[in-house]
Amino acid sequence: MKVLFASGEAAPFFKTGGLGDVAHALPKELLKQGIDVRVVLPNYSQMPVKYKEQLTELRHFRFQLGYKNVYCGIKTLELEGLTYYFIDNLAYFDRSSIYGQWDDGERFAYFSTAIIEMLEVIDWIPDIIHCNDWHTAMVPVLLVDRYHWKEKLQNIRKVYTIHNIQFQGIYSPDMLTNVFGTSFNTFTEDGTKYFDNMNYMKGGINFSERVTTVSPTYAEEITTATFGEGLESTLQHNSWKLRGIINGIDYTINDPETDPLIPHHFSAKKMAGKVENKLSLQKDLGLPTDRNVAMIGIVSRLTNQKGFQLVEERLEELLQANVQVVLLGTGQANFENSFSYFETKYPDKMRSIIDFDIALAQRIYASSDMFLMPSAFEPCGLSQMISMRYGTLPIVHEVGGLADTVEPYNAFTGEGTGFSFYDFDSWTMLQTIYRALDVYYNQPDAWHGLVRNAMNKDFSWEKPAKMYIDLYQELLDEK
Structure with missing residues (x-):
């Protein structure tokens, strides 16, 4: 089973919150449990120097992003046995901060498109592409709408995880033609349409085969008006594919018996x-x-x-x-x-x-x-x-x-x-x-x-990772 894990951030390279922790620890545990998993990230300029020095350039090419013909470099490194790909483009990722730029909509439209364009270039087609939050939510949409004609990509199954529904990626529908280079085929209520705008996250929910979120209770909460942030009806409509899988924590980092950041070690038996x-x-x-x-x-x-x-x-x-x-x-x-x-x-x-x-x-x-x-x-x-x-x-x-x-x-x-x-x-x-x-x-x-x-209590990633593997296998068995 081949899984590509797509995220806007991942520790130890870039981290602003819980997504960075998950995108580091979950793929690591999937690899440990025998999955051929690889991670794709933007190549932000904020990468620590010690990792920049380990990067090697794998490929570079150009592709069409709406009206623009854009550069795409693929850099790679291996860390703890896990292969990482970094999408390289200084115009989009050499910025003062990872998020909060005036053109974030275009930056992550580029990233989402580049992820798909990369696959044939590196000659590695995953069985599953696992996308996370709004930054990669348009990948499932593009696979169905823009790239459906590519035979090599037609069997990729799409999993989409909501880490925080507050941030959705809401932009003008003109993005579809001007940036994504598609028609308005997906600008529908069961697609990306969100009032008069388009919504990246809504597209990810509607065009993925499975939608997960990071706890069972939150999976229920986001189908209500109190917690759904305007997407509750979309999630109700897609409730058949919605699952809640609790996150874990990295036990190699968070261990009171070995943690190098604390002066005195201890355990449940020696407090x-x-x-x-x-x-x-x-x-x-x-x-x-x-x-x-x-x-x-x-x-x-x-x-x-x-x-x-x-x-x-x-x-x-x-x-x-x-x-x-x-x-x-x-x-x-x-x-x-x-x-x-x-x-x-x-x-x-x-x-x-x-x-x-x-x-x-x-x-x-x-x-x-x-x-x-x-x-x-x-x-x-x-x-x-x-x-x-x-x-x-x-x-x-x-x-x-x-x-x-x-x-x-x-x-x-x-x-x-x-x-x-x-x-x-x-x-x-x-x-x-x-x-x-x-x-x-x-x-x-x-x-x-x-x-x-x-x-x-066991809060390691072992059980959650197994649940994701079961979900991936369920999708592959449906083919």
């Missing part, structure tokens, strides 16, 4: 290192060193989507309790300023590090007792799984992947891996934090049991 990590972090951040105080960690983008309006509303009240709050992240200026203010007001209880720091993030996961993640919506979420891996109990809003991965504490049975709340309001969130604090301070045996439960 002393976790306390040492807390004391070390307190010292380095200038907080009072106290092994017994409940440390609440936060590692996130500081946005409304992540629920920080709730945190802002109740932080003053929370900081009256016997807690230390360590926050790491960047985002909306109002939140950055607010949390910095609270650090100034409560220097012995609050640290707000307005930054993106992978090493510090790992230390917070490993040092904290609780991890606060009150997202308004969360397709999957990785932070709650990482925190559990490090024995830090998540406190989450029951949505999407958070509901699928965090088992709420049951005081009667001792079961659970964290704490959760259903109503999205700050009072309910605060009461849930207080409930966690009560268990931490007053029921130490129950707390340690929850920590063991959390650390023993």
Whole structure:
């Protein structure tokens, strides 16, 4: 089975969020399970030098992109046994940032078209092409509409994964003729038409044989008006091909027994290192060193989507309790300023590090007792799984992947891996934090049991990858 995994980003080359993690870890696990999988990415200028130096040029050619005749270079490297292809064009990918450019619609139209044009040039035709988010959503559309006449490409099966439905790629329908070089055949309600515009993601949903998203609960949520972001009717129409497969986390990177980014290693059976990590972090951040105080960690983008309006509303009240709050992240200026203010007001209880720091993030996961993640919506979420891996109990809003991965504490049975709340309001969130604090301070045996439960959960990619392989095989069996 040959699978081409197409993504707008993938760690360790480029990463802005969870998609970068998935596009790194899932193909790696598919390869481990015997799949001939390869990854195709744009060749952004932001690639770290150590990887740029490993690139070799495989081919270069030109193709027609609407009215333009454009250059396409194919560069490649092998990392951890996995083959990566990089679509090279300085005009589109030598930019100040990966996303957020004025011509993103054309940039990723080029990328999607180049992916298909590349296949015959490198003489490797996949059985499955697995596309991700809006950046590659037009690949299935183009295979059906523009390239259907190419015999070598006719049997490629198309899987499309929605990582975040908020970002859809909505542009003028003139893109179809001016950039994609097609007619308006796909500009229909069961194609790419979205009111008076075209919608890349809608096209990906309608023209793929299977649509997946990153948790079973999110798969249900996005068929509703509350979470569907205007595509709920499209997803209802395509519900027969919609699946929710929970993401995993990379266990080779997120391992408290070997993680090089944390000063003290530990395991579910030998927990002393976790306390040492807390004391070390307190010292380095200038907080009072106290092994017994409940440390609440936060590692996130500081946005409304992540629920920080709730945190802002109740932080003053929370900081009256016997807690230390360590926050790491960047985002909306109002939140950055607010949390910095609270650090100034409560220097012995609050640290707000307005930054993106992978090493510090790992230390917070490993040092904290609780991890606060009150997202308004969360397709999957990785932070709650990482925190559990490090024995830090998540406190989450029951949505999407958070509901699928965090088992709420049951005081009667001792079961659970964290704490959760259903109503999205700050009072309910605060009461849930207080409930966690009560268990931490007053029921130490129950707390340690929850920590063991959390650390023993399997959030590796092994099972999710097997589910994707089963889905791929299902498609090939339908031929």
